[in-house]
Amino acid sequence: MAPAGCNLSIPLTPPIIMPLWLADELNTELFKSPSDTELQDVFTATYRQVLGNAHINSFERCEKAESQLRNGSITVREFVIAVGLSETYRNLFFTNNSPYRFIELNFKHFLGRSPRNQEEIAEHVLIYNTHGYDAEILSYIDSEEYSSAFGENNVPSPRVDSSQFQDNRDYLLTLNLNRGRASSDRMPAMAQVRQLAAKLPAKANPPRVTNNQYDNRITRYEVNYDLSGNSATNRCAAQSVQVQFANLSRQLQSIQRRGGRIRTIRVTS
Structure with missing residues (x-):
């Protein structure tokens, strides 16, 4: 039996860690015979x-690919390829950006994450220089x-999930690429390549917000975590702390430095 007062509703495996301003972006899947x-x-x-x-x-939409997806002759993946290889994508992200920013945005748009290190950037620079633009997108x-x-x-x-969360820096780099619906990647910006190359620490930047959207700058989070040495059967030994978004990354780094493992992060206000 569980110890008295122990809350067994806390998941025992790492959960999906999803900031509020990304919550609406998840789980868009096309099933058979779609409406x-x-x-x-x-x-x-x-x-x-x-x-x-x-x-x-x-006129910037991929109307031919839309029609093919509608009649079932291509998959969502092939539709993504069509959008990625379109002149619209090239004009938005290749023509007016540095190669590093272009590659960083490719990671975001197609894999849902930031590049993890300088080696990944260099690999894709090589793909582009050796095989060209289309090969870089398809890679x-x-x-x-x-x-x-x-x-x-x-x-x-x-993809701000528990598999990336093992490295707090990867989590924050990906988080900082996703600035919410009020932002657009067509706006000029510097790539995070300097942080990757120099292995500088990352910090969370508040997202852009508009009226009636979540503002994570003032939202509080409850972080539940285990410290090394806690018994696997004594689940009540888990620690808990509440922080604002501005202090979230610092708190997570502190927990990890002490050998802690994050159980859950949930919004409290």
Whole structure:
């Protein structure tokens, strides 16, 4: 039996760690015999993710690929390829960006995460220089990582999950690439490549917010965690702390330095 007063509702495995401003970006999947509404949801989610919240005109849409997805002749993955290889994508993210920023955005748009290190950046610079633009785009979508994360019929989405959370720096770099619906990747920005190359510590930057959106700068989080040495059967030994978003990364780093393992992060206000 569980010890008296022990809350067994706390998950015993690492949960999905999802900031509020990314919550609406998850789980857009196309099932068999979709309705027109479901197809429109997939179109919208794909353009929003792959084109980085950029506003696009009707002539910038991939209408041929939309028609093919509608009649079932291509998968969501192939639709993502069409958007990624479109002139719209090239004009938005290749023409007006440095190679490093272009590659960083490719990681975000197609794999849902930040580059983890300078070696990943260098690998994709080599792909582009050796095989060209199309090969660079396809290297993400044709990868085992893409297949494992999204498969054939899921729209790519931000991946701020427990597997990346083992390294707090990776988590924060990915978090900082996702600035919410009020931002757009078409706006000029510096790549985080300096942090990767110099292995500088990352810190969480508050997201852009608009009226009626969650503002994580003032939201409080409850972090539940285990410290090394706690008994696996004594689940009440878990520690808990409440912090604001501005102090979240510092608190997580402190827990990890002490050998702690994060159980859950949940919003308290």
